[in-house]
Amino acid sequence: MDIKTLVIVGIVMALAGxxxxxxxxxxxxxxxxxxxWTLGTxxxxxxxxxxxxxxxxxxxxxxxxxNILLFVDIILIGHGLRIFRNRKVSAGIEIIALLSFxxxxxxxxxxxxxxxxxxxxxxxxxxxxxxxxxxxxxxxRPAWFGSGDQFLALALSFLALTTLIRIGYTGFYEExxxxxxxxxxxxxxxxxxxxxxxxxxxxxxIMNAQRIEHDYCLVQQELEQDIAERKYLEMQLREEVIxxxxxxxxxxxxxxxxxxxxxxxxxxxxxxxxxxxxxxDHFKRFNDQYGHEAGDAVLRAVxxxxxxxxxxxxxxxxxxxxxxxxxxxxTTLAIAAARLDAVRHALTCxxxxxxxxxLPPISASIGLAVAEPLDLTPDMALARADAAxxxxxQNGRNRIEVTAPNFSIAGNWQLPTxxxxxxxxxxxxxxxxxxPAHCPTDxxxxxxxx
Numbered sequence: 001m002d003i004k005t006l007v008i009v010g011i012v013m014a015l016a017g018x019x020x021x022x023x024x025x026x027x028x029x030x031x032x033x034x035x036x037w038t039l040g041t042x043x044x045x046x047x048x049x050x051x052x053x054x055x056x057x058x059x060x061x062x063x064x065x066x067n068i069l070l071f072v073d074i075i076l077i078g079h080g081l082r083i084f085r086n087r088k089v090s091a092g093i094e095i096i097a098l099l100s101f102x103x104x105x106x107x108x109x110x111x112x113x114x115x116x117x118x119x120x121x122x123x124x125x126x127x128x129x130x131x132x133x134x135x136x137x138x139x140x141r142p143a144w145f146g147s148g149d150q151f152l153a154l155a156l157s158f159l160a161l162t163t164l165i166r167i168g169y170t171g172f173y174e175e176x177x178x179x180x181x182x183x184x185x186x187x188x189x190x191x192x193x194x195x196x197x198x199x200x201x202x203x204x205x206i207m208n209a210q211r212i213e214h215d216y217c218l219v220q221q222e223l224e225q226d227i228a229e230r231k232y233l234e235m236q237l238r239e240e241v242i243x244x245x246x247x248x249x250x251x252x253x254x255x256x257x258x259x260x261x262x263x264x265x266x267x268x269x270x271x272x273x274x275x276x277x278x279x280x281d282h283f284k285r286f287n288d289q290y291g292h293e294a295g296d297a298v299l300r301a302v303x304x305x306x307x308x309x310x311x312x313x314x315x316x317x318x319x320x321x322x323x324x325x326x327x328x329x330x331t332t333l334a335i336a337a338a339r340l341d342a343v344r345h346a347l348t349c350x351x352x353x354x355x356x357x358x359l360p361p362i363s364a365s366i367g368l369a370v371a372e373p374l375d376l377t378p379d380m381a382l383a384r385a386d387a388a389x390x391x392x393x394q395n396g397r398n399r400i401e402v403t404a405p406n407f408s409i410a411g412n413w414q415l416p417t418x419x420x421x422x423x424x425x426x427x428x429x430x431x432x433x434x435x436p437a438h439c440p441t442d443x444x445x446x447x448x449x450x
């Protein structure tokens with residue numbers, strides 16, 4: 001294949017590369033530096049075109065300007081790469097190299113015409129700039145470094161290596177060259193140059209695509225993090241909406257939602273819904289004798305004690321003041337009554353220390369009721385539990401009363417006596433146990449969740 005045919009092939013390849021880069025530049029997202037690469041492919045195509053009419057046009061166009069355009073393409077590869085990598089850009093060396101390249105080509109074209117020297121000047125300059133571009137590619141790798149960077153570095157390294165071989169071939173083995181267009185020994189190098197430039201274009205396109213993908217991944221991670229933070233904030237807000245700020249128990253709003261939900265579920269599944277109302281006995285004395293902060297400390301201690309002692313599926317809510325509501329599902333009335341009476345009994349072992357002094361013993365009255373088949377709303381069961389609580393208050397406090405048909409306290413479970421030891425409860429860490437006669441005294445007793 002003669003040189004002229006290779007030049008035509010090079011023009012076609014350069015045109016294809018220019019159209020590809022220009023299409024991406026105009027229609028797709030590109031980063032700073034890609035425009036310089038696109039301009040470089042355009043310079044390569046124009047320089048290749050100027051090689052053809054050597055016999056018809058002036059050497060100033062077909063030799064000097066053509067080679068300058070091809071060298072500008074090599075310069076723009078490195079210049080665009082530094083901008084693409086967000087590196088500091090200084091065009092001083094590039095301008096000096098371009099001006100010296102122009103001077104030498106004018107000298108060896110018009111003053112002392114020498115084709116071999118022009119080839120050597122071209123090879124030395126382009127090899128230096130390609131090696132520089134490879135150095136930029138392989139050092140200070142950014143987060144988006146990938147196969148595109150490696151591919152481009154490999155293509156430039158191969159082209160630089162063949163250019164070095166061309167320097168040795170031209171300087172030591174090539175005879176005098178009156179005209180490049182008839183130098184058959186240069187055909188292999190020109191063919192390699194044409195093929196490699198296409199690989200360079202492909203590498204630049206892949207690099208841009210990989211950086212876009214990397215940025216999309218970053219945006220996706222930020223979105224996922226933002227969604228997670230929003231969900232966390234929504235969950236926190238939800239907790240603030242449904243939690244009582246003093247005790248940490250669920251509030252009245254959540255009680256109404258849960259009561260209706262559990263009532264509907266138990267009706268659908270033919271299960272039992274048990275509601276308990278708990279009220280601290282003589283709670284006013286804590287506020288009157290020790291201050292409202294002491295009363296708040298008692299409420300927090302009792303609330304934490306209830307959360308630790310009852311089952312996870314039991315719903316404990318602050319009804320208002322010192323009244324607490326407990327919703328118990330998936331259990332029987334007898335078991336629920338025994339469990340709550342044991343909790344009531346364990347409360348008498350709880351002591352709260354506030355501002356360096358022990359507060360008086362705590363006791364509670366509990367009213368228990370079960371939702372009946374004829375109940376239209378869960379509030380009816382809640383009202384019966386409240387009525388049972390009222391009876392417990394009237395009957396001496398510190399006791400449990402149950403509102404349910406055919407249910408007798410004495411006939412369904414044995415109340416603990418003063419000498420019996422209920423299972424050791426979980427006590428809040430800021431509270432301590434007293435040692436009355438009816439409370440467990442074994443310090444090694446294993447506490448358990450009811």
